[in-house]
Amino acid sequence: AQKVTQAQTEISVVEKEDVTLDCVYETRDTTYYLFWYKQPPSGELVFLIRRNSFDEQNEISGRYSWNFQKSTSSFNFTITASQVVDSAVYFCALSEISGGYNKLIFGAGTRLAVHP
Amino acid sequence: GAVVSQHPSWVICKSGTSVKIECRSLDFQATTMFWYRQFPKQSLMLMATSNEGSKATYEQGVEKDKFLINHASLTLSTLTVTSAHPEDSSFYICSAIDGGTGGEQYFGPGTRLTVT
Numbered sequence: 678a679q680k681v682t683q684a685q686t687e688i689s690v691v692e693k694e695d696v697t698l699d700c701v702y703e704t705r706d707t708t709y710y711l712f713w714y715k716q717p718p719s720g721e722l723v724f725l726i727r728r729n730s731f732d733e734q735n736e737i738s739g740r741y742s743w744n745f746q747k748s749t750s751s752f753n754f755t756i757t758a759s760q761v762v763d764s765a766v767y768f769c770a771l772s773e774i775s776g777g778y779n780k781l782i783f784g785a786g787t788r789l790a791v792h793p
Numbered sequence: 794g795a796v797v798s799q800h801p802s803w804v805i806c807k808s809g810t811s812v813k814i815e816c817r818s819l820d821f822q823a824t825t826m827f828w829y830r831q832f833p834k835q836s837l838m839l840m841a842t843s844n845e846g847s848k849a850t851y852e853q854g855v856e857k858d859k860f861l862i863n864h865a866s867l868t869l870s871t872l873t874v875t876s877a878h879p880e881d882s883s884f885y886i887c888s889a890i891d892g893g894t895g896g897e898q899y900f901g902p903g904t905r906l907t908v909t
Contacts, residue, residue, distance in 0.1 A: 721900070722837075722886065722903075768836065782839075783836045786835075786836050
């Protein structure tokens, strides 16, 4: 069965610190997508990244970077030089491609608090 | 970019009444929409998959007679919470699949339901 585990419930850092949010997933499919979403206090989900299971290249977007390792079934997210505006709940999610429905299985989320 | 709207953004209703939440894809056609529920400080849980012109597919444990889903057009899906009770108070989020872009999924801003 599909499962996404975000073991870190809450993380608290001081501004400018680097922080890594862990995500471990389980799936029997060989073809799938992995996602990260940000949910600020307003509640609206903000899409951050989608990664195809066939693409293990790490990605960097500004202060954000993602490390995808199929060998350990992990898709970790790092924020470099964190800022107060990064405070939010971050969700990792998994979607199987087969079936055409793209329904997402979300992890429990990690609440990140960045303090000035 | 593609936009998904939800109406209302928040609603308060009395126990025993029904409330309808709309999910619209504003600039694309969505053959598939999903409904998620998020309790405070918890993750998003998929409730059902809504396909245009056919019956919704409900996840295990979701009462289909209580949460009525209608996907009557390619741009509109509705979720009706019938005979609402305080335990139905939650944040309801819809998402829509843009069939024209290879299955990109876009989330609505959510509807906060409070049942008194």
